[in-house]
Amino acid sequence: xxxxxxxxxxxxxxxxxxxxxxxxxxxxxVHDADTGYSYAKDPSYDVIIxxxxxxxxxxxxxxxxxxxxxxxxTPVLMLTARGTIGDKVEGLNSGADDYLVKPFSFDExxxxxxxxLRRPKATTGTVLKAGNLELDPVNYSxxxxxxxxxxxxxxxxxxxxxxxxxxxxxxKDRLISHIxxxxxxxxxxxxxxxxxxxxxxxxxxxxxxxxxIHTVRGFGYRLGDK
Numbered sequence: 547x548x549x550x551x552x553x554x555x556x557x558x559x560x561x562x563x564x565x566x567x568x569x570x571x572x573x574x575x576v577h578d579a580d581t582g583y584s585y586a587k588d589p590s591y592d593v594i595i596x597x598x599x600x601x602x603x604x605x606x607x608x609x610x611x612x613x614x615x616x617x618x619x620t621p622v623l624m625l626t627a628r629g630t631i632g633d634k635v636e637g638l639n640s641g642a643d644d645y646l647v648k649p650f651s652f653d654e655x656x657x658x659x660x661x662x663l664r665r666p667k668a669t670t671g672t673v674l675k676a677g678n679l680e681l682d683p684v685n686y687s688x689x690x691x692x693x694x695x696x697x698x699x700x701x702x703x704x705x706x707x708x709x710x711x712x713x714x715x716x717x718k719d720r721l722i723s724h725i726x727x728x729x730x731x732x733x734x735x736x737x738x739x740x741x742x743x744x745x746x747x748x749x750x751x752x753x754x755x756x757x758x759i760h761t762v763r764g765f766g767y768r769l770g771d772k
Contacts, residue, residue, distance in 0.1 A: 614641030
């Protein structure tokens with residue numbers, strides 16, 4: 547998943563990027579409210595981690611309120627050193643989905659990010675399903691017809707993204723922007739390679755089942771049993 551971190555403290559932002567990167571997320575960092583606003587308008591982000599106190603023309607609360615006023619629905623986790631009830635209420639009322647007080651446990655940050663990632667409208671519950679394929683994003687497990695499937699870390703990320711968007715046509719550019727960091731040198735044929743890997747593990751070992759990974763020529767790929 548692709549995450550935007552808007553945090554002016556460079557050490558904290560770098561630590562968040564490093565930690566979330568190890569969890570398989572693509573992370574972009576900006577350090578002020580105005581640049582953060584321009585990035586937050588990009589619909590390709592799955593979660594925004596937003597510091598409350600930011601340099602620029604507005605603080606994190608005002609920034610969150612502004613993007614919500616513009617109908618930007620990306621989940622927002624607000625970070626702050628201010629932890630009073632009133633501060634939390636103000637942050638949540640501005641449109642934030644969750645609120646985490648500094649200093650925080652990185653395990654808690656990761657858990658809250660994953661909770662926000664499990665909220666897309668197209669899915670319900672923890673386990674994602676496409677036909678008889680099931681993926682548990684919390685326990686990193688995959689089964690088809692009850693049989694476990696072993697994937698590499700990057701293969702898991704690609705399949706997870708498809709399962710969060712069942713039936714949608716996903717372009718190569720869209721996959722690259724969500725799965726790889728923006729500074730990674732990734733070519734479109736890299737996506738083709740990973741699609742091939744997934745087919746060899748998700749479809750080909752199950753010849754009696756309908757294929758789930760489909761090529762939509764000229765557009766991209768689609769996951770589904772129809």
